Amino acid sequence: MKILMKSVDMICVSNKDGKISPIKYKFVGKDEQIHIVKINKILERNEERLAGNRMYIYKVMSVINNSKRVYEMKYELATCKWYIYKM
Amino acid sequence: MKKYIFHIDANSAYLSWQAVYDLQHGSNIDLRNIASAIGGDKSKRKGIILAKSLKAKKAGVKTGQPLFEALRACPKLTIVSPNYQLYMACSDEMMSIIQTFSEKVERFSVDECFMELSCKDPLTIAYQLKNTIYKTLGFTVNIGISTNKLLAKMGSELEKPNKVHTLFEDEIMEKMWPLPVNELFMVGRATNKKLRKYGINTIGQLAKTDIEFLSLMMKSHGRLIWHYANGLDSSPVKKDSRKIKGIGNSTTTPFDVDDIRYASLFILSLTEMVALRLRANNMMCHVVHVSYHRASQGGGQGRQRKLITPTDNTNTIYKIAMELFKEIWDEGPIRHFGVRVTMLNTAEIYQKSIFDEKNLEKKRRLNKHIDLLRVKYGSQTIKRASFIESGIKNINGGIHEEYPMMTSLL
Ligand SMILES: [Mg+2]
Numbered sequence: 262m263k264i265l266m267k268s269v270d271m272i273c274v275s276n277k278d279g280k281i282s283p284i285k286y287k288f289v290g291k292d293e294q295i296h297i298v299k300i301n302k303i304l305e306r307n308e309e310r311l312a313g314n315r316m317y318i319y320k321v322m323s324v325i326n327n328s329k330r331v332y333e334m335k336y337e338l339a340t341c342k343w344y345i346y347k348m
Numbered sequence: 349m350k351k352y353i354f355h356i357d358a359n360s361a362y363l364s365w366q367a368v369y370d371l372q373h374g375s376n377i378d379l380r381n382i383a384s385a386i387g388g389d390k391s392k393r394k395g396i397i398l399a400k401s402l403k404a405k406k407a408g409v410k411t412g413q414p415l416f417e418a419l420r421a422c423p424k425l426t427i428v429s430p431n432y433q434l435y436m437a438c439s440d441e442m443m444s445i446i447q448t449f450s451e452k453v454e455r456f457s458v459d460e461c462f463m464e465l466s467c468k469d470p471l472t473i474a475y476q477l478k479n480t481i482y483k484t485l486g487f488t489v490n491i492g493i494s495t496n497k498l499l500a501k502m503g504s505e506l507e508k509p510n511k512v513h514t515l516f517e518d519e520i521m522e523k524m525w526p527l528p529v530n531e532l533f534m535v536g537r538a539t540n541k542k543l544r545k546y547g548i549n550t551i552g553q554l555a556k557t558d559i560e561f562l563s564l565m566m567k568s569h570g571r572l573i574w575h576y577a578n579g580l581d582s583s584p585v586k587k588d589s590r591k592i593k594g595i596g597n598s599t600t601t602p603f604d605v606d607d608i609r610y611a612s613l614f615i616l617s618l619t620e621m622v623a624l625r626l627r628a629n630n631m632m633c634h635v636v637h638v639s640y641h642r643a644s645q646g647g648g649q650g651r652q653r654k655l656i657t658p659t660d661n662t663n664t665i666y667k668i669a670m671e672l673f674k675e676i677w678d679e680g681p682i683r684h685f686g687v688r689v690t691m692l693n694t695a696e697i698y699q700k701s702i703f704d705e706k707n708l709e710k711k712r713r714l715n716k717h718i719d720l721l722r723v724k725y726g727s728q729t730i731k732r733a734s735f736i737e738s739g740i741k742n743i744n745g746g747i748h749e750e751y752p753m754m755t756s757l758l
Contacts, residue, residue: 266374311486312368312434313441344374 262332262347271343283319283334286343298323304331314339317324318346352470353585354463355492355500356446356477358438359509361459362386362399365438366428368486377426383407384426387415398430408662414600432625441485449477454585462497464585472514482510498581499524501533520579525552534573542566551577573591592629596637597622598686605644606681608674611640615669618687620743623662625721626689632658633689638669640677641684648684649676658693661711663733665689 269286276282284312285299305320317336332348358364362387367379383403388395397418400409407422419425446453452464467473474491481489488510492503495516497628500523503515515523530540532551542565548554554562555577562570575581597618605611615638626633639650651672659665669687721729722743731742 264374264376292453304728310441310484311372312365313485314369314372314434315440316372346374 264347265345266335267345269343269345273343281317281336283321283336283343288345298325300334301329349466349468351464351466351495353494353497353500354465354470354474354477355456355497355504356440356442356461356463356481357490357492357501357504358459359488359490360399360401361438361487362430362435363401364487365434366431369431370371370539371432372486379426379428382426383409383422383424384428385409385418387418387427388429391397415562419442432628436628438485439488442489444480445481446482449473452585452587454587460501462500462585471512471514476510496579496581497583497585498533498576499579504581505531515579517579521552525555525577527551529554529577532576533613534569534576538571539566539569568615592631592692594688594690594692595622595625595629595633596686596688597625598639598684600684601682604681604683605685606679610738610740611673611677611682611685612670613734613738614685615673615687616666616734617741617743618685619662619666619669622687622689622731623660623665623715624722626660626692626742627715627719629692631692631694632660633665634658634691634693636665636668636672637686637687637688637690638672638676639684639686639688640673643681643683650686651676652688652690658691661708662715663711 264283267288269288271286272281272284274284282303283339286298287297290296300321300323302322303319304322305318307318307320309318311314315338317338319334319336319340320331321334322331324330330348335344335346336342337344353691360380363384365378366386371378380401381403383401385397385400385404387397395415397411397415400411400418404418404422404425407425409422409425409458413421414429418427435458439455442459443453443455443461443549446463448462448711450463450465454462457461465473470493474493478489478491490504490506490508490510491512492498492500492505493512493514493516494500494503499515499517499520503513506513506515513523519628525623527550529535529543529548529551530537532554535543543549546557546565548557554573557574559571559574562574564570599614599618601610601614605614633655635652636652637652639648641648653668653672655668665687718730735742
Protein backbone atom coordinates (compact mmCIF):
# COMPACT_ATOMS: atom_id res chain seq x y z
CA MET A 262 0.00 0.00 0.00
CA LYS A 263 1.11 3.53 -0.79
CA ILE A 264 0.70 6.50 1.54
CA LEU A 265 -1.76 8.93 -0.05
CA MET A 266 -2.99 11.13 2.80
CA LYS A 267 -5.67 12.61 0.58
CA SER A 268 -8.39 14.56 2.35
CA VAL A 269 -12.01 13.73 1.56
CA ASP A 270 -15.54 14.89 2.41
CA MET A 271 -16.98 12.27 4.73
CA ILE A 272 -20.33 11.25 6.10
CA CYS A 273 -19.80 9.41 9.34
CA VAL A 274 -21.71 8.26 12.38
CA SER A 275 -20.92 9.16 15.93
CA ASN A 276 -22.73 6.78 18.25
CA LYS A 277 -23.95 7.23 21.81
CA ASP A 278 -20.59 6.16 23.22
CA GLY A 279 -18.70 8.63 21.07
CA LYS A 280 -17.44 5.97 18.71
CA ILE A 281 -16.94 7.39 15.23
CA SER A 282 -17.43 5.25 12.12
CA PRO A 283 -17.00 6.28 8.47
CA ILE A 284 -19.99 5.60 6.18
CA LYS A 285 -19.25 7.08 2.77
CA TYR A 286 -17.07 9.77 1.28
CA LYS A 287 -16.66 11.94 -1.75
CA PHE A 288 -13.44 12.87 -3.48
CA VAL A 289 -12.21 14.29 -6.75
CA GLY A 290 -10.18 11.73 -8.67
CA LYS A 291 -7.39 12.13 -11.20
CA ASP A 292 -10.07 12.20 -13.92
CA GLU A 293 -11.51 15.31 -12.20
CA GLN A 294 -14.71 13.37 -11.66
CA ILE A 295 -16.45 13.23 -8.32
CA HIS A 296 -16.43 9.75 -6.84
CA ILE A 297 -18.65 8.54 -4.05
CA VAL A 298 -17.25 5.58 -2.16
CA LYS A 299 -19.10 3.56 0.43
CA ILE A 300 -17.31 1.94 3.34
CA ASN A 301 -18.59 -1.63 3.20
CA LYS A 302 -16.76 -2.89 6.23
CA ILE A 303 -14.51 -1.65 9.04
CA LEU A 304 -11.91 -4.35 9.59
CA GLU A 305 -9.74 -2.71 12.25
CA ARG A 306 -9.66 0.37 14.45
CA ASN A 307 -6.54 1.89 15.90
CA GLU A 308 -5.45 5.11 17.49
CA GLU A 309 -2.16 6.96 17.27
CA ARG A 310 -0.74 9.93 19.15
CA LEU A 311 2.30 10.73 17.01
CA ALA A 312 3.78 14.13 17.87
CA GLY A 313 1.00 14.40 20.45
CA ASN A 314 -1.56 14.63 17.63
CA ARG A 315 -4.39 12.12 17.97
CA MET A 316 -5.67 10.27 14.93
CA TYR A 317 -8.01 7.31 14.55
CA ILE A 318 -6.88 4.81 11.93
CA TYR A 319 -9.41 2.57 10.22
CA LYS A 320 -8.64 -0.44 8.09
CA VAL A 321 -11.65 -0.59 5.78
CA MET A 322 -13.05 -2.41 2.78
CA SER A 323 -14.85 -0.74 -0.12
CA VAL A 324 -16.02 -1.93 -3.50
CA ILE A 325 -14.30 0.28 -6.05
CA ASN A 326 -14.84 -0.41 -9.77
CA ASN A 327 -16.50 -3.72 -8.94
CA SER A 328 -13.57 -5.04 -6.97
CA LYS A 329 -13.04 -5.28 -3.23
CA ARG A 330 -10.28 -3.02 -1.95
CA VAL A 331 -8.81 -3.07 1.54
CA TYR A 332 -7.14 0.20 2.58
CA GLU A 333 -6.70 2.61 5.48
CA MET A 334 -8.38 5.85 6.44
CA LYS A 335 -7.47 8.39 9.12
CA TYR A 336 -9.47 10.81 11.19
CA GLU A 337 -7.64 13.71 12.83
CA LEU A 338 -9.34 14.70 16.07
CA ALA A 339 -7.86 18.19 16.33
CA THR A 340 -9.12 19.27 12.92
CA CYS A 341 -12.09 16.87 12.33
CA LYS A 342 -10.58 15.98 8.95
CA TRP A 343 -10.84 12.63 7.17
CA TYR A 344 -8.10 11.25 4.95
CA ILE A 345 -7.53 8.27 2.68
CA TYR A 346 -4.32 7.22 4.39
CA LYS A 347 -2.92 4.18 2.55
CA MET A 348 -4.22 2.43 -0.52
CA MET B 349 14.79 -0.01 46.80
CA LYS B 350 16.92 3.00 46.02
CA LYS B 351 15.83 6.45 44.96
CA TYR B 352 16.93 7.45 41.47
CA ILE B 353 16.66 10.63 39.45
CA PHE B 354 16.06 10.40 35.71
CA HIS B 355 16.54 13.22 33.24
CA ILE B 356 14.54 12.80 30.03
CA ASP B 357 15.46 15.01 27.09
CA ALA B 358 13.87 14.92 23.61
CA ASN B 359 16.50 14.68 20.86
CA SER B 360 16.55 17.82 18.65
CA ALA B 361 13.08 18.44 19.96
CA TYR B 362 11.60 21.09 17.64
CA LEU B 363 13.04 19.41 14.59
CA SER B 364 12.04 15.85 15.37
CA TRP B 365 8.57 16.93 16.51
CA GLN B 366 8.02 18.69 13.21
CA ALA B 367 9.43 15.66 11.35
CA VAL B 368 7.00 13.28 13.06
CA TYR B 369 4.10 15.63 12.46
CA ASP B 370 4.95 15.89 8.76
CA LEU B 371 5.27 12.11 8.40
CA GLN B 372 1.95 11.65 10.12
CA HIS B 373 0.44 13.93 7.49
CA GLY B 374 1.84 11.92 4.60
CA SER B 375 5.15 13.67 3.94
CA ASN B 376 7.71 11.45 2.23
CA ILE B 377 10.62 13.41 3.67
CA ASP B 378 11.88 12.83 7.19
CA LEU B 379 13.41 16.14 8.27
CA ARG B 380 15.68 14.22 10.62
CA ASN B 381 17.43 12.51 7.71
CA ILE B 382 18.21 15.61 5.62
CA ALA B 383 20.01 18.89 6.27
CA SER B 384 17.19 20.80 7.91
CA ALA B 385 16.52 23.33 10.63
CA ILE B 386 13.72 25.07 12.47
CA GLY B 387 13.99 28.84 12.35
CA GLY B 388 12.47 32.15 11.34
CA ASP B 389 11.45 33.26 7.89
CA LYS B 390 13.77 32.00 5.14
CA SER B 391 13.03 34.88 2.78
CA LYS B 392 14.06 37.48 5.35
CA ARG B 393 17.43 38.02 6.89
CA LYS B 394 15.90 37.99 10.32
CA GLY B 395 15.33 35.04 12.59
CA ILE B 396 17.70 32.49 14.05
CA ILE B 397 18.19 28.74 13.98
CA LEU B 398 16.27 27.16 16.86
CA ALA B 399 17.05 23.50 16.13
CA LYS B 400 18.92 21.56 13.48
CA SER B 401 19.30 18.04 12.14
CA LEU B 402 22.52 16.03 12.45
CA LYS B 403 23.26 16.57 8.76
CA ALA B 404 22.81 20.31 9.15
CA LYS B 405 25.08 20.25 12.18
CA LYS B 406 27.79 18.49 10.18
CA ALA B 407 27.50 21.20 7.52
CA GLY B 408 28.25 23.81 10.18
CA VAL B 409 24.76 24.99 11.11
CA LYS B 410 24.58 26.10 14.73
CA THR B 411 21.69 26.75 17.08
CA GLY B 412 21.25 30.47 17.67
CA GLN B 413 22.90 31.34 14.38
CA PRO B 414 21.18 33.92 12.13
CA LEU B 415 19.45 32.31 9.16
CA PHE B 416 21.59 33.98 6.51
CA GLU B 417 24.71 32.64 8.16
CA ALA B 418 23.27 29.13 8.33
CA LEU B 419 22.32 29.28 4.66
CA ARG B 420 25.83 30.38 3.79
CA ALA B 421 27.23 27.37 5.65
CA CYS B 422 24.68 25.04 4.10
CA PRO B 423 22.92 26.41 0.98
CA LYS B 424 20.68 23.34 0.62
CA LEU B 425 19.35 23.70 4.15
CA THR B 426 15.60 23.08 4.43
CA ILE B 427 14.19 25.61 6.88
CA VAL B 428 10.83 25.16 8.56
CA SER B 429 9.15 27.93 10.54
CA PRO B 430 8.48 27.18 14.20
CA ASN B 431 5.09 25.88 15.28
CA TYR B 432 4.75 26.49 19.01
CA GLN B 433 1.34 24.88 19.31
CA LEU B 434 2.83 21.61 18.07
CA TYR B 435 5.72 21.87 20.51
CA MET B 436 3.42 22.39 23.46
CA ALA B 437 1.32 19.38 22.40
CA CYS B 438 4.43 17.18 22.13
CA SER B 439 5.75 18.47 25.43
CA ASP B 440 2.44 17.80 27.19
CA GLU B 441 2.13 14.29 25.78
CA MET B 442 5.70 13.46 26.72
CA MET B 443 4.99 14.67 30.25
CA SER B 444 1.83 12.60 30.51
CA ILE B 445 3.67 9.42 29.48
CA ILE B 446 6.43 10.10 32.00
CA GLN B 447 3.78 10.66 34.66
CA THR B 448 2.53 7.11 34.12
CA PHE B 449 5.95 5.94 35.36
CA SER B 450 6.20 8.17 38.41
CA GLU B 451 4.17 10.70 40.32
CA LYS B 452 7.16 12.92 40.88
CA VAL B 453 7.88 14.60 37.57
CA GLU B 454 9.22 18.09 37.01
CA ARG B 455 9.04 19.81 33.64
CA PHE B 456 12.36 21.57 33.33
CA SER B 457 11.90 23.02 29.87
CA VAL B 458 9.70 22.39 26.87
CA ASP B 459 11.61 19.19 26.01
CA GLU B 460 13.18 18.15 29.31
CA CYS B 461 11.85 16.53 32.47
CA PHE B 462 13.20 15.22 35.73
CA MET B 463 11.61 12.14 37.23
CA GLU B 464 12.18 10.70 40.69
CA LEU B 465 11.52 7.02 41.24
CA SER B 466 12.47 4.42 43.80
CA CYS B 467 13.11 1.15 42.04
CA LYS B 468 15.39 -1.86 41.79
CA ASP B 469 16.42 -1.64 38.20
CA PRO B 470 16.52 1.93 36.87
CA LEU B 471 18.05 0.88 33.54
CA THR B 472 15.13 -1.36 32.62
CA ILE B 473 12.68 1.40 33.60
CA ALA B 474 14.58 3.93 31.50
CA TYR B 475 14.53 1.71 28.42
CA GLN B 476 10.82 1.04 28.90
CA LEU B 477 10.14 4.75 29.17
CA LYS B 478 12.27 5.59 26.15
CA ASN B 479 10.57 2.93 24.04
CA THR B 480 7.08 3.90 25.15
CA ILE B 481 7.71 7.52 24.16
CA TYR B 482 9.07 6.41 20.80
CA LYS B 483 6.27 3.97 20.06
CA THR B 484 3.50 6.33 21.14
CA LEU B 485 4.78 9.74 20.07
CA GLY B 486 7.26 8.82 17.34
CA PHE B 487 10.33 10.69 18.57
CA THR B 488 13.45 9.64 20.46
CA VAL B 489 14.74 10.82 23.83
CA ASN B 490 17.93 10.55 25.81
CA ILE B 491 17.71 9.50 29.43
CA GLY B 492 20.30 10.11 32.13
CA ILE B 493 20.11 8.19 35.40
CA SER B 494 21.75 9.16 38.66
CA THR B 495 21.16 10.10 42.27
CA ASN B 496 20.76 13.85 41.80
CA LYS B 497 19.40 16.21 39.16
CA LEU B 498 22.72 17.62 38.06
CA LEU B 499 24.28 14.23 37.36
CA ALA B 500 21.12 12.94 35.68
CA LYS B 501 21.14 15.95 33.37
CA MET B 502 24.84 15.62 32.59
CA GLY B 503 24.22 11.92 31.98
CA SER B 504 21.53 12.44 29.38
CA GLU B 505 23.88 14.74 27.46
CA LEU B 506 26.61 12.12 27.09
CA GLU B 507 25.90 10.58 23.70
CA LYS B 508 22.92 11.30 21.49
CA PRO B 509 20.43 10.36 20.14
CA ASN B 510 18.17 7.65 21.51
CA LYS B 511 20.47 6.57 24.38
CA VAL B 512 20.24 5.74 28.08
CA HIS B 513 23.24 6.63 30.25
CA THR B 514 24.02 6.27 33.91
CA LEU B 515 26.23 8.81 35.64
CA PHE B 516 26.63 7.71 39.23
CA GLU B 517 29.11 9.23 41.66
CA ASP B 518 31.68 6.55 41.00
CA GLU B 519 31.44 7.22 37.25
CA ILE B 520 32.08 10.97 37.43
CA MET B 521 35.82 10.67 37.00
CA GLU B 522 35.57 8.46 33.95
CA LYS B 523 32.50 9.90 32.19
CA MET B 524 32.23 13.57 33.17
CA TRP B 525 35.66 14.86 34.10
CA PRO B 526 37.29 14.42 30.68
CA LEU B 527 34.60 16.62 29.04
CA PRO B 528 35.39 20.22 28.03
CA VAL B 529 34.39 22.60 30.79
CA ASN B 530 31.79 24.40 28.67
CA GLU B 531 29.72 21.22 28.60
CA LEU B 532 29.03 21.53 32.31
CA PHE B 533 25.55 22.76 33.16
CA MET B 534 25.58 26.52 33.93
CA VAL B 535 28.93 27.17 32.29
CA GLY B 536 27.97 29.66 29.61
CA ARG B 537 30.09 31.45 27.08
CA ALA B 538 31.37 34.16 29.44
CA THR B 539 32.21 31.72 32.25
CA ASN B 540 33.91 29.40 29.80
CA LYS B 541 36.14 32.21 28.57
CA LYS B 542 37.16 33.13 32.12
CA LEU B 543 37.90 29.53 33.05
CA ARG B 544 39.97 28.92 29.92
CA LYS B 545 42.02 32.02 30.68
CA TYR B 546 43.08 30.37 33.92
CA GLY B 547 43.88 27.12 32.12
CA ILE B 548 40.78 25.31 33.30
CA ASN B 549 39.78 23.37 30.20
CA THR B 550 38.00 20.25 31.45
CA ILE B 551 35.30 19.61 34.02
CA GLY B 552 37.85 17.55 35.94
CA GLN B 553 40.24 20.48 36.14
CA LEU B 554 37.44 22.67 37.41
CA ALA B 555 36.53 20.07 40.03
CA LYS B 556 40.09 20.10 41.35
CA THR B 557 40.44 23.88 41.41
CA ASP B 558 40.39 25.56 44.81
CA ILE B 559 36.83 26.64 45.50
CA GLU B 560 38.03 29.81 47.23
CA PHE B 561 39.86 30.82 44.08
CA LEU B 562 36.71 30.31 41.99
CA SER B 563 34.71 32.20 44.57
CA LEU B 564 37.08 35.16 44.33
CA MET B 565 36.97 35.04 40.56
CA MET B 566 33.21 34.80 40.05
CA LYS B 567 31.48 34.93 43.42
CA SER B 568 28.60 32.56 44.10
CA HIS B 569 28.54 31.35 40.52
CA GLY B 570 32.08 30.07 40.98
CA ARG B 571 31.04 28.07 44.02
CA LEU B 572 28.02 26.71 42.16
CA ILE B 573 29.94 25.38 39.17
CA TRP B 574 32.61 23.91 41.46
CA HIS B 575 29.90 21.90 43.18
CA TYR B 576 28.46 20.84 39.82
CA ALA B 577 31.88 19.81 38.53
CA ASN B 578 32.15 17.54 41.56
CA GLY B 579 28.69 16.14 40.91
CA LEU B 580 27.24 17.81 44.01
CA ASP B 581 23.64 18.99 43.91
CA SER B 582 20.82 18.56 46.39
CA SER B 583 17.95 20.29 44.60
CA PRO B 584 14.70 18.32 44.85
CA VAL B 585 12.54 17.20 41.95
CA LYS B 586 9.63 19.59 42.14
CA LYS B 587 6.23 18.54 40.93
CA ASP B 588 4.16 20.89 38.78
CA SER B 589 6.84 23.42 38.18
CA ARG B 590 5.80 23.74 34.59
CA LYS B 591 4.96 27.37 35.13
CA ILE B 592 6.68 29.66 32.70
CA LYS B 593 8.44 32.53 34.43
CA GLY B 594 8.45 34.95 31.57
CA ILE B 595 7.96 35.36 27.85
CA GLY B 596 10.46 37.44 25.96
CA ASN B 597 11.00 38.36 22.35
CA SER B 598 13.80 40.29 20.73
CA THR B 599 15.10 41.13 17.31
CA THR B 600 18.13 42.61 15.63
CA THR B 601 17.09 45.27 13.16
CA PRO B 602 18.36 45.23 9.57
CA PHE B 603 19.28 48.94 9.81
CA ASP B 604 20.13 51.53 12.46
CA VAL B 605 16.93 52.80 13.99
CA ASP B 606 17.04 56.44 15.04
CA ASP B 607 13.47 57.50 14.51
CA ILE B 608 10.59 56.99 16.91
CA ARG B 609 8.23 55.74 14.18
CA TYR B 610 10.43 52.79 13.30
CA ALA B 611 11.30 52.15 16.92
CA SER B 612 7.62 51.96 17.78
CA LEU B 613 6.96 49.58 14.88
CA PHE B 614 9.69 47.20 16.01
CA ILE B 615 8.41 47.29 19.57
CA LEU B 616 4.87 46.67 18.36
CA SER B 617 5.92 43.74 16.18
CA LEU B 618 7.71 42.15 19.13
CA THR B 619 4.77 42.80 21.42
CA GLU B 620 2.39 41.08 19.00
CA MET B 621 4.24 37.77 19.42
CA VAL B 622 4.75 38.12 23.17
CA ALA B 623 1.05 38.80 23.70
CA LEU B 624 0.06 35.94 21.40
CA ARG B 625 2.22 33.50 23.35
CA LEU B 626 0.89 34.89 26.62
CA ARG B 627 -2.67 34.25 25.51
CA ALA B 628 -1.82 30.85 24.03
CA ASN B 629 -0.58 29.86 27.49
CA ASN B 630 -3.76 31.29 28.98
CA MET B 631 -1.77 33.70 31.10
CA MET B 632 -1.65 37.33 32.11
CA CYS B 633 1.39 39.39 33.00
CA HIS B 634 2.03 41.80 35.85
CA VAL B 635 5.32 43.23 34.59
CA VAL B 636 6.34 44.65 31.21
CA HIS B 637 10.01 45.06 30.37
CA VAL B 638 11.54 46.81 27.36
CA SER B 639 15.19 47.01 26.31
CA TYR B 640 17.42 48.12 23.46
CA HIS B 641 21.03 47.79 22.37
CA ARG B 642 22.92 50.56 20.68
CA ALA B 643 24.26 50.21 17.16
CA SER B 644 27.85 51.13 18.00
CA GLN B 645 30.09 50.34 21.00
CA GLY B 646 27.45 48.01 22.36
CA GLY B 647 25.68 49.20 25.47
CA GLY B 648 21.99 49.60 25.93
CA GLN B 649 19.24 50.12 28.41
CA GLY B 650 16.25 48.39 29.84
CA ARG B 651 13.38 49.31 32.09
CA GLN B 652 10.40 47.54 33.56
CA ARG B 653 7.14 48.48 35.18
CA LYS B 654 4.70 46.65 37.37
CA LEU B 655 1.07 46.99 36.39
CA ILE B 656 -1.82 47.63 38.74
CA THR B 657 -3.98 45.04 37.01
CA PRO B 658 -2.53 42.15 35.01
CA THR B 659 -3.14 42.03 31.27
CA ASP B 660 -2.84 39.91 28.15
CA ASN B 661 -3.89 42.68 25.80
CA THR B 662 -1.50 43.51 22.96
CA ASN B 663 -2.40 47.21 23.00
CA THR B 664 -1.92 47.60 26.75
CA ILE B 665 1.46 45.88 26.74
CA TYR B 666 2.52 47.91 23.72
CA LYS B 667 1.44 51.19 25.32
CA ILE B 668 3.45 50.53 28.47
CA ALA B 669 6.45 49.29 26.48
CA MET B 670 6.43 52.55 24.51
CA GLU B 671 6.14 54.68 27.65
CA LEU B 672 9.13 52.86 29.11
CA PHE B 673 11.07 53.11 25.88
CA LYS B 674 10.57 56.87 25.68
CA GLU B 675 11.85 57.16 29.24
CA ILE B 676 15.12 55.39 28.49
CA TRP B 677 15.91 56.25 24.88
CA ASP B 678 18.61 58.88 24.31
CA GLU B 679 17.71 59.08 20.60
CA GLY B 680 20.96 57.38 19.57
CA PRO B 681 20.87 54.71 16.82
CA ILE B 682 19.57 51.28 17.89
CA ARG B 683 20.24 47.85 16.45
CA HIS B 684 18.38 45.53 18.80
CA PHE B 685 15.00 45.63 20.58
CA GLY B 686 13.55 43.41 23.29
CA VAL B 687 10.13 43.12 24.91
CA ARG B 688 9.47 40.82 27.84
CA VAL B 689 6.65 40.08 30.24
CA THR B 690 7.04 38.46 33.64
CA MET B 691 5.12 37.69 36.84
CA LEU B 692 2.64 35.55 35.01
CA ASN B 693 -0.66 34.29 36.35
CA THR B 694 -3.29 32.10 34.82
CA ALA B 695 -5.94 34.08 33.02
CA GLU B 696 -8.92 32.14 34.40
CA ILE B 697 -8.69 33.64 37.86
CA TYR B 698 -8.51 37.09 36.40
CA GLN B 699 -11.39 36.63 33.99
CA LYS B 700 -13.87 36.20 36.80
CA SER B 701 -13.01 39.44 38.54
CA ILE B 702 -13.46 41.54 35.42
CA PHE B 703 -16.42 39.68 34.10
CA ASP B 704 -18.71 42.70 34.13
CA GLU B 705 -16.36 44.91 32.17
CA LYS B 706 -17.91 44.49 28.79
CA ASN B 707 -15.29 46.35 26.83
CA LEU B 708 -12.43 44.31 28.19
CA GLU B 709 -14.19 41.08 27.35
CA LYS B 710 -14.71 42.37 23.84
CA LYS B 711 -11.02 43.18 23.48
CA ARG B 712 -10.04 39.77 24.74
CA ARG B 713 -12.37 38.13 22.24
CA LEU B 714 -10.93 40.21 19.44
CA ASN B 715 -7.37 39.29 20.43
CA LYS B 716 -8.34 35.66 20.60
CA HIS B 717 -9.79 35.63 17.11
CA ILE B 718 -6.80 37.45 15.65
CA ASP B 719 -4.57 34.84 17.29
CA LEU B 720 -6.60 32.01 15.79
CA LEU B 721 -6.39 33.50 12.32
CA ARG B 722 -2.67 34.03 12.63
CA VAL B 723 -1.97 30.54 13.91
CA LYS B 724 -4.10 29.01 11.21
CA TYR B 725 -3.32 31.13 8.17
CA GLY B 726 0.01 32.73 9.08
CA SER B 727 1.16 35.85 10.84
CA GLN B 728 0.62 38.03 7.78
CA THR B 729 -3.13 37.36 7.63
CA ILE B 730 -4.03 40.33 9.77
CA LYS B 731 -1.78 43.28 10.31
CA ARG B 732 -2.03 46.74 11.69
CA ALA B 733 -2.22 49.54 9.16
CA SER B 734 0.88 51.16 10.63
CA PHE B 735 3.02 48.36 9.17
CA ILE B 736 1.88 48.91 5.59
CA GLU B 737 4.73 50.18 3.42
CA SER B 738 7.03 50.27 6.46
CA GLY B 739 9.14 47.33 5.32
CA ILE B 740 8.91 45.89 8.81
CA LYS B 741 7.32 42.55 9.54
CA ASN B 742 4.18 42.87 11.64
CA ILE B 743 5.27 40.08 13.94
CA ASN B 744 8.91 39.88 14.76
CA GLY B 745 11.66 38.16 16.60
CA GLY B 746 12.66 34.86 18.09
CA ILE B 747 10.32 34.10 20.93
CA HIS B 748 11.73 32.81 24.16
CA GLU B 749 9.78 31.20 26.95
CA GLU B 750 11.66 31.00 30.16
CA TYR B 751 11.16 28.03 32.38
CA PRO B 752 12.63 28.14 35.85
CA MET B 753 16.31 27.24 35.84
CA MET B 754 17.72 24.57 38.03
CA THR B 755 19.70 27.07 40.06
CA SER B 756 16.63 29.02 40.96
CA LEU B 757 15.23 25.85 42.48
CA LEU B 758 18.17 24.93 44.67
MG1 LIG C 1 16.55 18.39 23.95
